[in-house]
Amino acid sequence: MLNFDFYNPTHILFGQGRIADLNKVIPAEAHVMLLYGGGSIKQNGVFDEVVSALGTRKFTEFTGIEPNPSYETLMKAVEVVKQGGIDFLLAVGGGSVIDGTKFIAAAALFEGDDPWAILEKRGNNITQALPFGSVLTLPATGSEMNSGSVVTRKSMKAKMAFSSRYCYPKFSVLDPTKTYSLPVRQVGNGAVDAFVHVMEQYMTYPVNSPVQDRFAEGLLLTLIEEGPKALAEPENYDVRANLMWCATMALNGLIATGVPQDWATHMIGHELTALHGIDHAQTLAIILPSMLRVRKEAKRAKLLQYADRVWNLRDGDEDTRIDAAITRTQDFFEQMGVKTRLSDYALDASHISPILSALETHRMVALGEKRDVTLSISQQVLEMSL
């Protein structure tokens, strides 16, 4: 096991009816900025429940935080906050709204000239942030219980990540019933996103970390079991609850303790989203299977463990079991309704070169747990994903 730090102070309020408890966890005198995306929370009752829980607190709405939240949009919220008065942010939505709120919380108190520096320095220059909490409506990114955020600057076609210990939500409310009305596409994307988060922290090389491995495998097994059920039985409470808890656990730092991490799939995926607007989870579903095939030797020991423990593949030689495990993984993504080929998204070989250029521009030229995923390897992965 590698040395590590673990710190995660987010208070989780989980279960049906918990939105009402916002009244207990938001300061009574707070002036709240209520941040959300489109209008779905006004249709499914979440908005009304939140407003009811806020009681007599003053609140200001900020709406229109888009998927892959943009710097341009978020800076508008920063300006409103800087006008004064607002002292608590409440994100109501999925990972994009929460990620955006993290940036707003940090940028509003940022002491440099230009908050874009937060992205350029990956958050290392953050020294304070406004307190914020979240009401999660889309289990997927884990943003509700971590300190990370990804922001896109449209004008630069750049999708960049930052994190800071000042950017943990004070609390997050996870009510599984609020996910019943999610569109099928978002349910599929959410399960795939959580699955690939686990894989980025698990599918590397062995460091004798049996607890972390078993936790990761427990999450993968549960996602495989519960994901399809969520599509078939959208109002099954336990299925929704299990998926929600999986997605949070997948990226709250726990399974990352003491192990190497990969994240090459994510870095290539970010370029696909920035250049072509493909959903984040879709990019992961395109890249991961090819990444595993291309990097089979480096990941052999963990791929064999994965084949055994997650997919019950124990017959045949090593390569047969590994290949079958990767195929099952890809099939699972397809089963969740997430297509796994570049051609499914109308991209062909001519699109690969610009993706590689973007990776180079963003200095993503030595990715993966051993920093040996060069541009040439990324090219192989993309070609295999055509």
Place this chain on the structure above:
Amino acid sequence: MLNFDFYNPTHILFGQGRIADLNKVIPAEAHVMLLYGGGSIKQNGVFDEVVSALGTRKFTEFTGIEPNPSYETLMKAVEVVKQGGIDFLLAVGGGSVIDGTKFIAAAALFEGDDPWAILEKRGNNITQALPFGSVLTLPATGSEMNSGSVVTRKSMKAKMAFSSRYCYPKFSVLDPTKTYSLPVRQVGNGAVDAFVHVMEQYMTYPVNSPVQDRFAEGLLLTLIEEGPKALAEPENYDVRANLMWCATMALNGLIATGVPQDWATHMIGHELTALHGIDHAQTLAIILPSMLRVRKEAKRAKLLQYADRVWNLRDGDEDTRIDAAITRTQDFFEQMGVKTRLSDYALDASHISPILSALETHRMVALGEKRDVTLSISQQVLEMSL
């Protein structure tokens, strides 16, 4: 899954050499009370490393916190703190030292007349506590990453628990190399303690919580694998690291999320310690196997899952598999050098009645996940453990 709250802000610093990082996590101007038990930390180098990390900070030693820390001893430390100056507590030791430090941290700022009220109210009357951290030298209780504490009042032969959200350590340093020199008895006790902590949260009845179940099973499997290795290879770093992380994860609130909890074994065990001075883990090893046998029907579904997933028992009828799983559990405790019968500790049938009386005095008359472990059931369990 049941509704739940999860909150755990303790910062874990894990790995070889991390004691030096105390310098980063204790305020630079702090006047530290350094709390420990006997003198083992002066023999194994931990004391010197801690003092070196404290640098120029002023510190005051408080030594002699005993196993099952006593109210009488802890109140002496409270008096020292109340004399002023000390503003940070640093526990260096195992669960007893950390539990004791939690009580001191709360009692020093307690506003009532008599800090014993903290135990009587189980911590619900705590409104503040001095900040404190820990350097863990004995993986077992999980106290390094939770808000609970157990204190014994010798004069009353009472062993009582409290918890408070103000009583999380600010940080805990977990350096596996500092456990190399532990006596065999403490290694065995530690693994059994962690194992039974998991069982108290896992071995109840199904509530459709696959993530929590798999996390719990992952901890049990790892303890079974690594525990005996720690006895055979005391200086195997990975073994010690895995045991240490298991013990912390076993009782930091994570596997308790959304599931019923038992704790009847602990409550009966506490009386055995209070009346007869038997080590905490020894009491658990005595009680748990009989508790599982007596309550087999109530726990049938989870016992079958446990037999399958933890002990790979898939042959024979249900009762055969359950009985074998309980026998394996008891054998594991014995393998760790922890005896599992009252008679191993020179207790016989004549000692049962006073234990039941103590349970009654402490209102422990409706224990377990369904509050149906009456005194009569406890009596059956004790008789089966003779």
